[in-house]
Amino acid sequence: MFKATIYVTLKESVLDPQGVAVRGSLQTLGYEGVKDVRIGKKIEVILEGSSREEAEAQVKEFSEKVLSNPVTETFTYELEEVVSCASQ
Amino acid sequence: MRFAVTIFPGSNCDIDCIHAVEDVLNASVTPVWHQESDLSRYDAIILPGGFSYGDYLRTGVLASFSPVxxxxxxxxxxxxxxxxxxxxxxxxxxxxxxxxxxxxNSRLKFRCNFQTLRVENARTPFTCDYEQGELISIPIAHGEGNYYCDDATLAELKRNNQIVFTYAGENPNGSVSDIAGIINREGNVLGMMPHPERAILDWMGSKDGARVFTSMLQYWKENCGAA
Incomplete structure (x- = not known):
């Protein structure tokens, strides 16, 4: 059993209106050192796979196809072997 | 001409679209649940507005994998x-x-109001009843209508006249090149953020949306046969 943690973020070239709004709030609160905020998603997936390579191939495939939109977003992932679903 | 209106869990403009086809065109229209995949009986498909699958993950993505x-x-x-x-x-x-x-939307606000649009391409099956460059009034209602594409795609859209509607005057959502609606390269698939089905009768405040539907019927009559 594997646990994949996928982080989906907007591409650098794509404006993040939510991030801009949060940056403004943080700066208003006096956090003057805050220069930029980008908001993304963290998605955890538990999956079965006979090998790490097989699980990784699946994670890459569904992250490209479903979890992220390649027009506006990019993703990174971490993959770890876990004993069962209950171990997360 | 036979229309289908697809319905996903969370669609909420489906009945309005059915009414638009019936009231404007007096044509046959069938609601089609998202689990059906055979649309061969229909000449035109309308994907209505709403919040399919609660907009979970990203707007439209989960609906895009449904059988319909x-x-x-x-x-x-x-x-x-x-x-x-x-x-x-x-x-x-x-x-x-x-x-x-x-x-x-660039300013994070859900925008719900009438918007003036410019018809940028009146030679499509969806706009042939409009004048080129005509200004029309159609309402918008969206939080995520900020159209984005990269520069190469935008250049291609412009080169092929694929930009069909733009926001004239104020851009409500920050879309690139004020885009409100585009068509595919082949010219038979249109996507637009404004709601033409909400502007078909006088009491709605505008009838400018009706001609999206009359255009489709006119195109179909001229190219595909009888009504």
Missing amino acids: MEGVKKAAREGKLVIGICNGFQILTEVGLLPGALRR
Whole structure:
């Protein structure tokens, strides 16, 4: 059993209106050192796979196809072997 | 001419679209649940607005994998008319029938008001009843209508006259080049954020949306046969 943690973020070239709004709030609160905020998603997936390579191939495939939109977003992932679903 | 209106869990403009076809065209229209995949009986498919699958993950993405979208893709390949309105536009970009993507509005506000649009291309099956460059008033209602595509795609859209509607005057959502609606390269799949079905009768405040539907019927009569 594997646990994949996928982080989906907007591409650098794509404006993040939510991030801009949060940056403004943080700066208003006096956090003057805050220069930029980008908001993304963290998605955890538990999956079965006979090998790490097989699980990784699946994670890459569904992250490209479903979890992220390649027009506006990019993703990174971490993959770890876990004993069962209950171990997360 | 036979219309289908697809219904996903969370669609909420489906009844309005059915009324638009019935009231404006007096044509046959059938609601089609998202689990059905055979759309071969229909000449035109309308993907209505709403919040399919609660907008979970990204707007339109989960709907884009439902069985009915196989039928929509097939209809598009066969040259049938497909129009996605608001959430329907988001679904059409997610499924790859239209380029680009729709992001959250630039000022994060859900915008719900009449908007003046310019008809940039009146030579499509969806706009042939409008004048080129005509200004029309159609309402918008969306939080994620901020159309985005990269520069190369934008250049291609312009080169092929694929930009069909733009926001004249104020741009309500930050979309690139003020885009409100685009068509595919082949010219049979349209996506637009404004709601033409909400502007078909006088009491609605505008009848300017009705001609999207009359255009489709006119095109179909001229190219595909009888009514």
